[in-house]
Amino acid sequence: MWQRWRERFIEKTIAASGMFSIIVVILIFLFLLKEGLALFRTVPMTDFLGGDRWYPISEPPRFGVLPLILGSCVVTLGAIVLAVPVSIASALFISEIAAGWAKDALKTGIELLAAIPSVVLGFLGMAVLAPWIKYLFQLPTGLTALTGSIILALMAMPTIVSITEDALAAVPRGYREAALALGATRWQMMSRVLLPAARPGILAAVMLGIGRVIGETMAVMMVTGNAAVIPRSVLQPVRTMTATIAAEMGEAVRGSDHYFALFAIGIVLFAISFLLNAAADLFLHQERH
Amino acid sequence: MVNLCQAWAEAWMVQHPKVNVAVTGGGSGAGLAALISGTCDLAASSRTMSQKEIALARAHGQEPQEWKVALDGIAVVVHPSNSVRQLTIEQLAHLFSGKIRNWKELGGEHAQVVLLSREVNSGTHVYFKEHVLSAIKDNGPAEFAPEALLLPSSQAIADEAASNSAAVGYYGMGYLNPKNAAVAIAKTPADPYISPTEETVRSGAYPISRPLLFYSRSAPHGAIKAFLDFVMSPEGQEIIRTVDFVPVR
Structure with missing residues (x-):
């Protein structure tokens, strides 16, 4: 009993x-x-989502969140474009080519990259990367979307590499042996057999990488310049949604339109993260069947 | 100004362990409203009380008293290699609202201006907007150019202005350092150009400076008076320098 x-x-x-x-x-x-x-x-939804001016403390205030959404998108897209090829190549190397000790060293190294606090990366971006980008592209300032993308790519890599590697490891041994036995070279085996077989897992890895990147705040706030303009190139300062919330929440008067507007940005961010996670889940689910 | 009050409160509480001084932020308006409604004993403000607020206080049977406890000068800074070292308030307004986009228009090198501003949560941002940008009034309220980089701290502005030859920014003059060059400011082209120093801020000659004020409900007594005396004492005034404002004495 x-x-x-x-x-x-x-x-x-x-x-x-x-x-x-x-x-x-x-x-x-x-x-x-x-x-x-x-x-x-008080503010029509179209003015919020479609407005191109963000002047929250002016009289009258303008809560156009479009430059912020596009800013987040440009920085995130840039980070993914930079991170995905490198991450997949690195996962392939770790799971297929590297032997014994090299495999362990690489895995530990990539996990260490995930352990670096984002402020530290942001600081590096500000002190080292931004001046370098300013010089390289002859720009008025080095605090640009590209600078943010590079820093964020470093943050997304550990996520993408480890999940991609898991997906590759889950491909049955027989696939590899069959491909090699049919006379495929190692590269043909990897590119034509392994990657397609692990595709759902890799897509999920990319989705989770995007999720990691779009929610990042501190490092982005330090290196992107935070100018609320609609971005026309990646070599231009941008302002992201996360940086806006972090920078302005401290002084927004509770119950004011500004305060509500920051929460409304939070809803937009939440919706984007939710969709990404749901998509990643869907892909992972596909893989199991 | 919250930092300054916090620093005073901490130093004073060491000497008066029996009295607890609680400091809350929220802006000058919030502080004055709390004073009138009786939820605080002293309100710190970086602007004078408005006629409306004074009338409201009188309606509550109060006779608000004002103390000028410190001064704040806002320095406009450029890279030391920049040849533009003198600007009028109107030129500053055109610069920061994005109407002047190239240093050539101000007699400098041919280079695109990079504007550095503080985030909107900063009192300095608000002050600069209300007292410098408001110099131009042609179409609606003046705004910072959307291209302006909004940096999270005064230190970030100091760093960027030190490394970027086309940058111009502003911050409380406590952040002035040898790697930034302060611009001399004139109210109008006919006035003399004044550099931000402790003397010019104290004499009121430097155009972008403001007094930091304390308000009490009526003549202070007891612990409130003791705290005010401490603030105005040489020791209290010395604390002002540690948080980058200018002492009044």
Whole structure:
């Protein structure tokens, strides 16, 4: 009797722990909605999403979030373009070519890259990368979208490499042996057999990499210059959604339109992250079947 | 100014362990509103009380008193290699609102201007906007050019202005350093160009400076008076230098 009660108690506790994170996510989402949607009582949705001017403390204020969304997109896209080829190549090398000790050293090294705090990367970007980019492209300033993309690419790489490597490792041994036995070279085997077989896992890796990058704040705020203009090239300063929230939340008066507008940006970010994660999940699911 | 009050409060509480001084931020308006509604004893403000606020305080049976406790000078800085070292307020307004885009228009080198500003949460940003950018009033309220880089700290502005030969930025004059060159400012082209120094800020000659004020509800007494006396004492005034403002004495 006692035994049964104890087991039931433990089971319920574990179930509750499992539910806990979901409940927290739902509560956060409801809070975001409650605070963010309040903005649209005074500011039309089209002015918010379509406006190209962000002057939150002016009289009258302008809450055009388009430059911020595009800023986030440009920086993220740049980071992915830079990170994905390198990451996939590096995952291929680690899982297929590197032997014994080299494999371990590389894996540890990439995990270490994930352990560097983002402020440190941001600081490096500001002190080293930005002057270098300014000189290389002869720009008025080195604080540009490209600088942010390079720093973010470094942050996305560990995620993409390790998940891609898992996906490659999950491809059955027989595929490799069959390809080689049919006379394929090692490169043909990797590019024509392995990569297509691991495709869903790699796509998921890229999605999670994007998710990691679009939510990053500190490093981006330090290196992108934070000018709220619609970006026309990657060699131009941009302002991201995350940097805007972080920079302005401290002084926004609770209950003001500015405060609500920052939460509304939070909803946009949340929606984007949610879609990316859902897409990644879908791809991973595909792989299992 | 929150930092300054915090520094005063900490130093004073060491001497008066029985009294607890709580410092809260939120802006000058928030502080004055709290003073009138009676939730604080002293309000720090970087602007004078408006007629409306004084009337409201009187309606509550208060007779607000004002102390000028410190001064703040906002320096406009460029790279030391920049030959433009004198600007009028109007030129500054045109520069920061994006109407002047090349240093050539101000007699400098042919180079695109890189504007450095603080984030909108900074009191300095707001002050600069209200007192410098407002010099041009042709179409609506003057705004910072959207191209302006909004940097998270005064130090970031100092660093960028030190490394970028086309940059111009502004910050509290405590951040002035040998790697940045301060621009001399004139109210109008007919006025003399004044460099930001402790003397010119204290005499009021430097055009972009403001007093930092304390307000109390009525004549202060007890611990409030002791705190104000400490703020105005040589020791209290010395603390002002450590947080980059200018002492009044």
